[in-house]
Amino acid sequence: MVERSELELQGLADAYESSFPVVELWAKHGIYSVVGNGEITNDDPDSPKRCGKFYGFVGCVHTELHNKTTLDGVNHRGMAYVRKRFRRCFNPRCPKCMKAWAVREAKSATRRIERASVKYGLAEHIICSTPKFEYPMFDEGYSGYLKGRGRLREILDSRGVIGGLEIFHGFRFASRKESRMKGVPFGWYWSVHWHILGFLVDGYSKCRSCAHNCNTERDHCRACPSFEGRTRRAFDNDGWIVKVLDKRKTLIGTIYYQLNHATIISSKRRFHPLTWFGVCAIRVMKLDKADFKENPELCPICQSECIPLTYLGFDKARIVKEVWIKEFEEQAFDKDGLPVWVPKVGGSSAYYCGGGE
Secondary structure, rough: OOOOOOHHHHHHHHHOOOOOOOOOOOOOEEEEEEEEOOOOOOOOOOOOOOOOOOOEEEEEOOHHHHHOOOOOOEEEEEEEEEEEEEEOOOOOOOOHOOOOOOOHHHHHHHHHHHHHHHHOOOOOEEEOOOOOOHHHHHOOHHHHHHHHHHHHHHHHHHHOOEEEEEHHHHHHHEOOHHHHHHHHHHEEEEEEEEEEEEOOOOOOHHHOOOOOOOOOOOHHHOOOOHHHHHHHHHHHOOEEEEEEEEOOOOOOHHHHHHOOEEEEOOOOOOOOOOOEEEOOOOOOOOOOHHHOOOOOOOOOOOOOOOEEEEEEEOOHHHHOOOOOOOOOEOOOOOOOEEEEEEHHHHHHHOOOOOOOO
């Protein structure tokens, strides 16, 4: 590693800043763009596979198990749980299906991180920001991106990050207030960084509970052998800012949120903004097919497996029209005791709910 003084690092940053391109298009820079910033994959109104097209219902009609009051204080007696189903292409470029893609990716990634956590402990949420003097390599096309990702892994290794997942973010968003305070363009602007859910060689609990790990005593950390000491000493040489965030609330929520505004190379058909490295790399950490099997969707009332449903009522047009309502509860039987929601013929695990209570 070539050692550079802080003055040299700042000089390189200033040199690049003078030619720093302002993003005029929405979240686009050269070959890079934020997910969901492309064309709708299938927008043909007559196509049965049109992105976002409604095609049926799934839910639970186990009313004999729904006569209970849940934590929200609501009794669900006689109610069927129903969720609408929509066609999805799971393309991160598609503005209609991007969120569904993010959910699916987050579920799969969560299972892999959870398996790794059994051996390596708590996965920490880490942000790794590329210094501006290294931005030019990303303008070299896909090879430049690969070079940047390789550089990232060198940086993480120097901080004691032994493996995990990395999500590429080429942009940050600045509100009008942040734009004035930081002197950056309003809205999305080019600012390369990575979000990592990774494992530290000695964890982060020591640093998290350390009284010196605060804004007023940062110099104390420089002599420490733990993460905060390593990252400060390494910054003096490479200029990369690597920091661990506060404890995350949920693993899947963190991954989903970061995928929601990840960056992709639109011209690469199978570009993956989420990649694995170190002890979690695909070739290093082998998982069985069962580990990737999608967990069945469960009823939030009784935890039974949801199945395809058929609506036998007279208000389907209204239900379908209310596109802003994705899931709901409705009486499973009409006033004459006839079923309104029944298992779909040919659907998996078809059964009859039993009539009333």
